[in-house]
Amino acid sequence: MLNNAQSGCHQEIVTIDDVFFSYENKTVIQNLSYSILERDFVGLIGANGAGKTTLLKMIVGLLKPTSGEIRLFGQSIKDFRDWERIGYVPQKNALNPLFPATVREVVTSGLFGKKNMFRRLTKQQRNKCDDALYAMRIEDLADRRIGQLSGGQQQRVFLARALVNNPELLILDEPTVGIDAETQAGFFRMIRHMHQHHHITFIMVSHDMDMMKSYLGSEPAQKNGGLSFYVKHTHEPENCRETDLTHSMQQLRETMEVLT
Known part of the structure; x- marks a missing residue:
C-alpha cells in the first residue's frame, strides 16, 4: 500500500485497501490501495467514468466495494458510526422539488448524526x-423551501450543511458546480485557508485543473486506471487562534463582498 507521508505519527483518516468496484460486468476501480493522512488535501482528477464519484461514495458509505476494505479514522467502514465527523457535498443532489424542508432545516441537519438527530x-x-x-450568502433564503431554489443556490445550501459542524474530513465532489466564478474564487481561498490552518482533511473532485494543480502540484502522487491523486501535505500544527471554522467562513463572506 502506498502511504502518502513519511511523517510517521499522523493518523490515517481514510485507508483504501485493495479495493475493487464493478457495476454489473464493468469494472470501474480495481486493485486500489491508498492512504490519506490527517490534514492531507487530496485532489481527484480523471475523465468521466474514471470512478471519481464512485470512490467518494464508497468512502461515505453510499456504495460498498465489490471487494477490499475501506477504513475511516482507523475503523472499518462496516463498523463506523461517527458520521458527524465527515462533511460531504455530492456532485448532484437528487432533490424532490416538493421536499418540504427549508434552507435552515437542511443546513441544521448537518449538525446531527443518527445518535442525536x-x-x-x-x-x-x-x-x-x-x-x-451568512458565509454562503444565503441567509435571506433561510425560510425558503429547498426545492424552490436554483441549482446554484441549492449547492450553496449543501456547502453550508457540510461545513456547519466543523468536520474533520471534508469530501467535496465538484463543490462549485452552478456557482459563479467570483464565488468559486472565494470558496477556493476559504478551503486553502482551512487546510493550511485547521485540523481538517480534504478530498475534492474538481474540473478546475488550474486551481487544483496550482495548490496541489503538477504531478500526481499516484495513478490508478483513469484516476489521478494529487496531494498536498499540511502536517504542521494549526496556527490559527480560532479553533472553529466561523472565522474562515467569515473570511469567505468578506471576500465575496469585496468581489461584488
Whole structure:
C-alpha cells in the first residue's frame, strides 16, 4: 500500500485497501490501495467514468466495494458510526422539488448524526447555522423551501450543511458546480485557508485543473486506471487562534463582498 507521508505519527483518516468496484460486468476501480493522512488535501482528477464519484461514495458509505476494505479514522467502514465527523457535498443532489424542508432545516441537519438527530438545538448550534448561512450568502433564503431554489443556490445550501459542524474530513465532489466564478474564487481561498490552518482533511473532485494543480502540484502522487491523486501535505500544527471554522467562513463572506 502506498502511504502518502513519511511523517510517521499522523493518523490515517481514510485507508483504501485493495479495493475493487464493478457495476454489473464493468469494472470501474480495481486493485486500489491508498492512504490519506490527517490534514492531507487530496485532489481527484480523471475523465468521466474514471470512478471519481464512485470512490467518494464508497468512502461515505453510499456504495460498498465489490471487494477490499475501506477504513475511516482507523475503523472499518462496516463498523463506523461517527458520521458527524465527515462533511460531504455530492456532485448532484437528487432533490424532490416538493421536499418540504427549508434552507435552515437542511443546513441544521448537518449538525446531527443518527445518535442525536432529535435533540433540540442549543444556542451555539443555532449560531453555527447562522454563520454558515451568512458565509454562503444565503441567509435571506433561510425560510425558503429547498426545492424552490436554483441549482446554484441549492449547492450553496449543501456547502453550508457540510461545513456547519466543523468536520474533520471534508469530501467535496465538484463543490462549485452552478456557482459563479467570483464565488468559486472565494470558496477556493476559504478551503486553502482551512487546510493550511485547521485540523481538517480534504478530498475534492474538481474540473478546475488550474486551481487544483496550482495548490496541489503538477504531478500526481499516484495513478490508478483513469484516476489521478494529487496531494498536498499540511502536517504542521494549526496556527490559527480560532479553533472553529466561523472565522474562515467569515473570511469567505468578506471576500465575496469585496468581489461584488
